[in-house]
Amino acid sequence: MLPTKAYAAPAASVPLAPFSIERREVGAHDVRIDIQFCGVCHSDLHQVRDEWGGSIFPMVPGHEIVGRVTQVGDHVKNFKVGDLAGVGCMVDSCRTCPSCQDDLEQYCETTGFVGTYNGREKETGAPTYGGYSSQIVVDEKFTLKVSDKLDPARVAPLLCAGITTYSPLKQWQVGAGHRVGVMGLGGLGHMAVKLAAALGAEVTVLSTSPGKEADAEALGAHKFVVTKDADQLKSVGNYFDFILNTVSAPLDLGLYVNLLRRDGTMILLGVPPEAPQLHAFALIGGRRRIAGSLIGGIAETQEMLDFCAEHNIMSDIELIDIKDINEAYERMLKGDVKYRFVIDLATLQN
Template sequence: MSTTKAYAAPAANIPLEPFSLERRAPGAHDVQIEILFCGVCHSDLHQIRDEWGGSIFPMVPGHEIVGRVTAVGDHVKNFKVGDLAGVGCMVDSCRTCPSCQEGLEQYCEVTGMIGTYNAREIGTGQPTYGGYSQQIVVDEKYTLKVSDKLDLARVAPLLCAGITTYSPLRQWKVGPGHRVAVMGLGGLGHMAVKFAAALGAEVTVLSTSANKEADAKALGAHKFVVTKDAEQLKSVGNYFDFIINTVSAQLDLATYVNLLRRDGTMILLGVPSEAPHIHAFNLISGRRRIAGSLIGGIAETQEMLDFCAEHNIMSDIELIKIQDINEAYERMLKGDVKYRFVIDTASLN
C-alpha cells in the first residue's frame, strides 16, 4: 500500500478538496503509474454532482490518465519501468462474457465495465479512485501504451474524448466519399472533426455560434453551418451520411435527423438529462437510424492512440493546476475552454 495525494468530492455538490488515499501494492499482473497529466471530462462533473445517480463518495474523478510506469508485477509482459502509459475509462471487466472476449469490454455483460473511478473493484468491493491523484495501479490488460512522439498533456483527453469519437467513426467505416456532420464543438466535437477529416470524410460542423467557424475550419472542417439560420440549415437537408451528436443539452432531434440522407445515421455520444424524443416518421421516411456508442474497447483504444501518433493528432487543451479544478468546472459549464482542461498533477506536490 502507498499513500497518494489526490483531490476528491466529499459529497454531491460540494467542491473538490485535498484528499489522501491508499493505492494497493502492484500485484503480479499490475502496472504502477506515476500520473503526470489527467484530462477533465464533463462526465466528471455529472458524477461528482450525482446527476446520474449511484455516486460513491468521497470521489476522486479522472479517467483520462497519462504518466510513467514506476513499478510492474512479476508477470507483466508488455510494460517496464520508465515506459509511458495511459489509463482510460475502465480498469477491469468480467473478461469472460462475449463482449469482453470480442475486445468490447465497455459493454461487459456480467459485471459491467469497472470504471476508473466511482465504481467498485471486482472481488474486494472497494471504491475505485481516478486520475486526480499522484499515482494509480492498474492491471496491464487495461493499461495502454503511449507514444513519446506526442505532447503528453495533449494526449490525456484521447483516453476518453478521443476514443469516444474515434470508435463510432471506425464502427461505421467512415472514410472518403462520406459526408459527416459534427454537432457541438467542444471536448468531444473537436476530436470528432480531427478524426473524421483524417479518415478522409467531408466534415461539416453544425453549431449555434457563428463565431466558431474559424476554429472549426482550423481543426479540419470543410464546411460550417449556423443552425439558427434557417436558410443555412435548409441547404444541408438530406445531405449527410452520418451525424456525430456530441451535445448533452436538450434539443429537437427531428430537426437534425432530417439533415440525413436516406440510410443515414445519427450517432449519439452526449447524454442529456432527459430522454430525447422523435417521431417515428422522421426515421421511416428516409430509412434513417439513430444509434449510440460508448467509448471503445482496450484494443480499439490502443489502435486510436497509434493512429494519433501516426497522424500527429492530439487534443487542444488548457493546462491547469489541481487547485483550480472547481473554477474549471464552472468554466466548462459555460463552454469557456478550448477544448479540454488537463490537470498538471505535479501541482499536487
C-alpha cells in the same frame, strides 16, 4: 498499501479538496503509474455532483490519465519501468462474456465494466479512485501504450474524448467519400472533427454559435453550418451519411435527423438530461437510423492512440493547476474552454 495524494469531492454539494487515498500494492499483473496529466471530462462534473445518481463519496475523479510506469508486476509482459502509459475510462471487466471476448469491454454483459473512478473493484468491492491523484495501480490488460512522439498533456483527453469519437467512426467504417456532420464543437466535437477529417471524410460542423466557424476550419472542418439559420440548415437537408451528435443539452432531434441522406445514421454520444423526442416518420421516411456508441474497448483505444501518433492528432487543451479544478468546473458549465482542461499533476506535490 501505497499512500497517495489526491483531490476528492467529499459529497455532492462540496468542492473538491486535497485528500489522501491508498492504492493497492502492485500485483503480479499490475502496472504502477506516476500520473503526470489527467484530463477533465464533463462526466467528472456530472458524477461529483451526483447528477446521474449512484455516486460514491468521497470521490476522486479522472479517467484521462497519462504518466510514467514506475513499477511492474512479475508477470507483466507489455510494460517496463519508464514507459509512457495511459489509463482510460475502465480498469476491469468480467473478461469472459461475449462482449469482453470480442475486446468490447465497455459493453461487459455480466458485471458491467469497472470504472476508473466511482466504481468498485471486483476483488474487494472497494471504491475505485481516478486520476486526480499522484499515482495509480492498474492491471496491464487495461493499461495503454502512449507514444513518446506526442505531447503527453495533449494525449490525456484522447483516453475518453478521443476514443468516444474514434470508435463510432471505425464501427461505421467512415472514410473518403462520406459526408460527416458533427453536432457541437466542445471536448468531443473537436476530436470528432480531427479524426473524421484524418480518415478522409468531408466534415461539417453543425453549431448554434456563428463565432466558432474559424475554430472549426482550423480543426480541419470543410464546412460550417449555423443551425439557427434556417437557410443554412436547409442547404444541408438530406446531405449527410453520418452525424455524430456530441450534444448533451435538450434539442429537437427531428430537425437534425432530416439532414441525413436515405440510409444515413445519427450516432448519439452525448447524454441529455431528459430522453429526446422524435417522430417515427423522420426515420421511416428516409430509412434512417439512430444509434449510440460508448467509449471503446481496450484494443480499439490502443488502435486510436497509434492512429493519433501516426497522424499527429492531439486534443486542444488548457493546462491547469489542481487547485483550480473547482473553477474549471464552473468554466466548463459556461463552455469557457478550448477544448479540454488537463490537470498538471506536478502541482499536486506543491
